[in-house]
Amino acid sequence: MRVKLATQIVSRSVADGLEFYSARGTDGLQNVKGTVLFTKKFNDLFDALNRNHPKEGITNGSKDLRVLASFLHGLNMWEKEAASGKIARASFLTDQTAEGLRVTVLSTLELSRYLLKSCGFKYVLKRKFNQDVLERFFGIIRHVGGQNEHPSMPTFLQLYNMLSFYSLMKPPKFGNCELQGSQERCALTLTDLKLAFQEAGAQTTKLQELKQKLDGLVSAEVECEDVFDHVYEVLGTSDCIVYYLAGFMCRKLLRNTVCLVCREGLVEESEVHKQPEGALVLCKTRGGLLHPKRHIFHFLQAAEAHFHRHEADKNVYELTVESVLEEQKFSFPCPNHKEEIMATLLHGYVAMRMRQFCKQRLLQMKNKAQQLRKLAKLT
Incomplete structure (x- = not known):
């Protein structure tokens, strides 16, 4: 455990x-x-x-x-x-x-x-205040002892003397204790090799293509001072999660956004406790979570629906983006940066959902493989 x-x-x-x-x-x-x-x-x-x-x-x-x-x-x-x-x-x-x-x-x-x-x-x-040091030490002793999990006193002293001179064994990977100090890191990893041979600027190229497609499709008819003064029906859990992720995406954009109109068009500054889709944010926040604008939420809500439709396809990114651009109408208050903001939002959201989907699918495959290994031992 x-x-x-x-x-x-x-x-x-x-x-x-x-x-x-x-x-x-x-x-x-x-x-x-x-x-x-x-x-x-x-x-x-x-x-x-x-x-x-x-x-x-x-x-x-x-x-x-x-x-x-x-x-x-x-x-x-x-x-x-x-x-x-x-x-x-x-x-x-x-x-x-x-x-x-x-x-x-x-x-x-x-x-x-x-x-x-x-x-x-x-x-x-x-x-x-813990006994992790002792657990790590005896874990190393058991590890180097092989199948002998209950060494005698002479065996223990022999293993201890050997480890004192050579220090070849590492602490156990799993257990009720944690490793101390910085772990050794390879000078060159497989990820570094992949990045070295990857086409330069692949992500930037995708983003630039998306900005060109959005050129002329984004209108500037949204008023930033919209206030929602009535209660909507209770939304589903997925809408609350999309609203939470939309606030996360807006926070990332605000770090590099200087334009005041763009900043006002991304997040809500007024009271938003009446919006049912913000229930998860209100539940999780400790004062730092953001509430996205209504049009940002609807834009990413549509992106989530199209992503869910194409999540099992090979070209999920291209299919999701094309579907959003063909079927949805979007608006943003800043006429100078509307294409850049909406393209960055769409690109970042789809990329994030692809990573989450792959991680979840990998976890399911690991659980299935573990169950099959258990069944193989019984036969």
Whole structure:
């Protein structure tokens, strides 16, 4: 089991997803407030225990100390209610899990306070409180020992002396610990070779061709001050995702866009909480996500529909772009940069969806191959 992946089950993203689908009446998610609260508490606990950067370090009176103290108090109250019979015993953690959590949180609190107050530490990185070094060391010993996973004392000393002199073995690739330091990187990778022999400016050529095709097709009839003052019907999940991706594409464009008209034509500055397609952005944002303009959303929504139609074809990029240009009408307020902005949006969105589609298809193929290997062992 990989702990890094297992802990994602109780992450803030899962809590936001539960609230998002519960608001849309998904079966089995009608009453998820308790699960959401439980997930967020454990998410805050894991965040407090995984500080690895000096700017996030724990200091006197920091929020993480309060989070740990609050979690410890909640765990004790939860156990008391289970012991008194107010809640079922099955609704509480096992004795080993509860005791392990209590020891972890309490020891982390006491050690942090000791280092900050008695030892004069400016900050404490709690991610360093682990036994990864020991796990890596014994993992190397087991690795070099071959099939002998339980070496005797003479064998262990022999392996240790050999590794001390040669240091030929690397730490295990998978496990409950992480590698430290920078990993060795090849001077020349296969990707570098492919890029070296690739036609120069292939991506730029595609983008220039798309700009030429858009020349004259984009109108400048959109008013940037449009405000949507009524509630639309609840949209599907895919529309919310396209809206989220549209905001991501607009953020990338804003980095290199100086024209004020273009910047105003990309993102919404007014209140947009009434737009149902922005529900996912409102659910995920911590203050930095952007809301795209309505015409940008509709433009990429059409691109998503055409991409979904041609996703299994060989020339998916060309077919998607041609379909969008033939069947859709688009508009942008800036007459000087409208072709460039819309071409960059369309090109970037289709390229991003192609990468996502290939990654998802590769994951499906890996899962299928893994299942076939399991079946082959049974026969």
